[in-house]
Amino acid sequence: MPRWGMVIDLDKCTGCRACMIACKQENNIAPSTQDQADRGRLISWMNVLTVVEGDYPNTRVRFLPMLCQQCDKPPCVRVCPVGATYKSTQQGIVGQIYPRCIGCRYCASACPYQVKYFNWFPPQWPDELKPPRNPDVAIRPKGVIEKCTFCVQRLQKARDQAAIEKRQVRSEGEYVPACVESCPAKAMYFGDLEDQTTEIAKITRSARAFRVMEELGTEPNVIYLKEGEWIAG
């Protein structure tokens, strides 16, 4: 059984935010307005955070691409009253069932990573961006929670292809989320963490590897790489 995971090398990340744009295109995320974004209603499954380390004049800016950590023990899944967010036994991805979500936002309040996004209004695209629709991804209505799915639609395609060819989805390279694919600095890696032979499995054994808020026991499947101490988070 594969356990899909992502590695993000923070020492390579330039903060260009190509991953954010690629994610929005791939997953039919409507652009927000300035007013709504200022009020904290922006939806961005992939969100590159800017972290300033140290005090002036010895400061250093770091970038932390934050997305759903696809925890093995997700705090959001436990609290959902209707099972609209769940840990898929198939791929190790935390799923979200939009037609079942009642919009109570309990999962969003319980998630320590702040990666669950709520549809405060119905999604709207400006005329020049229409039609932006990826036919493989559902449009979310107002009033439900959404979040990063590791581009599960791409996994589905890869599985279909693999089924035709009567084999398993390859551990690396065949199924890749849009953000990883778009990264110009090649700071992102993706693959099956269970398969010890892959490059990603090798990287996760690096001394630079860490997981955000590991002490909470959520067991994320997103692993970050960074030289030296990780201070914040």
Next chain:
Amino acid sequence: MQAEPREQDSLLFDPVLKTGKLYYAVLFLLICTVLWGVYAYVTQFEQGLGVTGLNRPVYWGFYITNFVFFVGISHAGTLISAILRLCQAEWRRPITRLAETITVMVLFFGAGNILLDLGRPDRVLYVFRYSHFTSPLMWDVISITTYLFTSTTYLYVAMIPDIALLRDRTGGWRRPIYTALALGWTGSERQHRTLQVAIAILAVVVIPIAVSVHTVVSWVFAMTIQPMWHSSIFGPYFVAGAIYSGIAALLLTMALLRKVYHLEDYLKEIHFDYLGELLLVMTLLWLYFTFAEYITTYYGHDPVEMAVFWEKITGRYAAFFWTMVATDFVIPFAILCNRKTRTIPGIVVASISVCIGMWLERFTIVVPTLINPRLPWARGLYFPSWVEMSLFAAFLAGFILLYTIFVKLFPIISIWEMREGREQAVAEVVDRIKSYLPEETPG
């Protein structure tokens, strides 16, 4: 003084049988407020929850605060009534009915706030279709539903003899309703015995249910790992707070009914004094719990928790926090600990203060934590929109509206229990006290 008890209690039928102009004026005002709330809700339903002040990371605000607050108010009624009955506190007689009515009426609005908060209220029944019992919200659903059902039954059962009295006194459209609800009550010995057993069983059953309600409400917060929510003290802290605000609401209701329906002979100074003392005990208990909660956080000094802590003590929520301390402790304590100020007007001031304070407590539990999540970069601010404020006003008005309608349909003071008190309990109490003492040896 009228000699006949029957004559005397006729005052208790007055609210049901006579209705003045003032009543309709109040009714009109309440209905207008409720309709304004309906307009606000339609706006939210049509456009989405974006019309509120909520955002990321402040996913919960006024609605959840009000949910906790209203459910808290409900704790005074049935719980206090059941405890007083079981303790055979004779002074309970004029209070039980009006207290139980608060519980039943306010619970609708407590649960209603969850409905307001849902992004997809059309899917609310999914909680039964796809129930996931790992979620504390499901525990709330179960507990509050049970509580509403039990306390409604409890209120109704203890009302049957009075409904029978009304059945025999009214005509017109009311009569068939009372006849049906009276379940053929004739007041026979056997019926009385059955009634007493039913009330006793319900009183015992309702206490653990009531305690469970605000415990699981607190667990919605405590079961997450968010700073200053994840606290093992939350269950008892919320239950104590709920009883505290509930008693305050009960005292306000009593003072209002006493004034409006001239019930000075029934709701006496002594009743206010006793409940005022209970309120004083809860004031101290509240201080104890609050102090324990905050001192533990401070000494633990977890930076994530401390961010929330300072937000409340000196930060953007300091005004709310310190007003809460003033209204939940300083004001009620100053008034209630002094016999000279523990008068009815004094108790009314203290009760209003406690209600405001307990609302603020709920608010300062919900919002500052959400504003300071663990991730140090996602920070937010929250200010409620007109929709949220209107719906709060409408829900308060709706609660009062249901209560005023109830007063017009049923006697708000239990007539049969007053009579029972006069005719039987006086002798019983004398016997009971005698039984506590050593047997008197003749000669």
